[in-house]
Amino acid sequence: MKRFLLLSLYLLAFGTAYCTDYSKIDKQSETVPPNFKTPKEIARYLTHKLSSPTDKVRAIYYWITHNISYDVAKLNKTGFYSDNSDLVNEVLASRKGVCSNYSALFKACCDAVGIESYIIDGYIRQNGKLILVGHSWNAVKIGGQFYNIDATWGAGYLAKGKFVQHFNDAEFMIQPVEFIKTHMPFDPVWQFSSKPVSYKEFDTNNFESTEKNSFFNFSDSIKTISTLNPLEKLKRETVRITRNGTRNKLLDEILDYISSNIAVEELKQETIKFNKAVDIFNEGVRTYNKYILAVRNTKIKASNLSQLTDLLNQARQKNEKALYMALQVKTINLQLNEKLNTFKKSIEKEFSNIERENSFLLSKKQ
Template sequence: MRSVFYLWVCLLMAGNVSAQKVATVQELAQWIDSHYKDSALKVSAAYRWVTENISYSTEKAFAINHGLDKRAVIDVAFERRKGVCENFAAIFSELCRLMGFRSEVIEGYTVQHGAMDEVGHAWVAVNMENDWYLFDPTWDVQYRPAYKYYKMRGDEFISSHVPYDPIWKLLPFREESRKRGAIANNYKDSLEIFLSMDSVSKFRSAAKRIEADRAKNRLVNANYKVVKGRLEEQLQELQVKDYEKSVSFMNEAAEKMNDFVDYRNARFRPLKSETEIRMMLSGVDGMLDSALVYLSKVDRSEAVLVYGTGPAREHESALRKKLRTLEAFVNQYFATAANEREKLFSQ
């Protein structure tokens, strides 16, 4: 159980942060971080500032928008001092992050008076004191300073807040076991693995968890589509990067061969040693091999829309053929008597 007394002490010691005139989230985070040494006081000061200085807005401009830039979600609301749950959560989470805490904005739905709210919601998970805790600054605006949704554990929070991604329930015991202590759920280790993943793996694993979760409703289904859409976007971006890397390697190979052709057209002038001449084509095979590796990655992409690599493979094949021709010329050149080599440039 949380210590109510300790919470009150933290909030009282945090002082009147709302009186500070700050222009940016970064400036506020620096101010709090420099004025409080205790980690709990830093978090409580940030929470108090958000709940006292950001007012809830019903303007359409502040409605949750999955396509909005994350920076804009924070900066616009911070400047105007108003926003919806997404803005409250994003600002508080960013303050914590800037002060060195691991923090994540969690999206989900809420249950009030036994019924699910038809509008999605956002809150925050913060890692402090070697554990994860949940915060809802939006709801706590009405309860300040006697906050009800500050630094809560998952098994307390779940009665009113249900995350779309089940991993953020932070339950110490598996839900299906029903009985406390039946089957332990090491959510901390699961989160360590999840948060260490690259963005594609994160969206992929989140989609699998949401799909497998028993809780299916309109909001969960809509979020599942959003996650799948983001996964597709990430896969498309990764595919583009792999294709561009392949093209880059082929361009590098072509440039190196063109430099050699220019030198050959100059009849190997100025003079270079055999080793130096052969080095001019050294590494081209490896560049083309790397190009094929990235083209294979494109072919194996899980994206719905996959780039066609046929033309690129044909280009690589042509470059490889050109390389063999140039290598054959070099071999012939050095196998020919020195006084006969000049004739090779005219063939």
């Protein structure tokens, strides 16, 4: 499944820092030895003296925001990537990236030290203005509570087309009820709210509108997500987005994009089903060939007739199972349909071979 490369960056750094004093952690988290190059090495170095999950997250946030620069050259470029590890490898090699790189690296570091974290994609409001450009950030779960973190905005801002590295403490560990004022996830489950804000409310900056959703058990939904296959995840995400009220142009594009990914995942699943049917068919063919060799190499008599019949019955059963499995494959993909039709003809031919040999064995019993 491919994903959009999300690009947006906060234009100016505003916000009030939290009162918690992280100065000691910050001081020891600004750098890591140059030979530490993987998320696991970096995260473990940053956190090996820390016991609190919040302190560990702080160390990771501080290091990323001080050592990763925003890649302005990619600001107006769109692209796709197939795996978060590609984004992580890219940003660690160049020490610069866009928001997708920041969020992927943050999650990889959290994963390395056992912190439950998520990558969240959505769009934003900057300085009171709605920006319909994709953005990516993170959330962590600590002490049973969810907190939002935006390492991209925490790293700095753009000024006259250039990135200014300027640490923003206000993007660290934000309560969802506050974060939703500036960050709207595409999927409402990542609002971490039993009463998610609708897209219209966010877009109009009117959180008292009449477009209200019914109660939503986001916690159970998040737990379920990890148990689903990619196709089911995409289908349920589509349902949640569709139910969250009036959509803007960006959200319609996201739904189209998800729909294309659903088609890809459906093709993958149907191809897997097809390949399993082929495997069963091949087992039957091998059993049939074993029967043919036995007929050629031994003289058929009453003592071995039962064994030969058993081999032929096994081949028939495999062939029947392969046909049943082939009939379960449903696809509009022309290439797979062509393979499927050819495969069904092979099954029919094998049935003919088996029936011919069955008639031959019956004649020997008489």
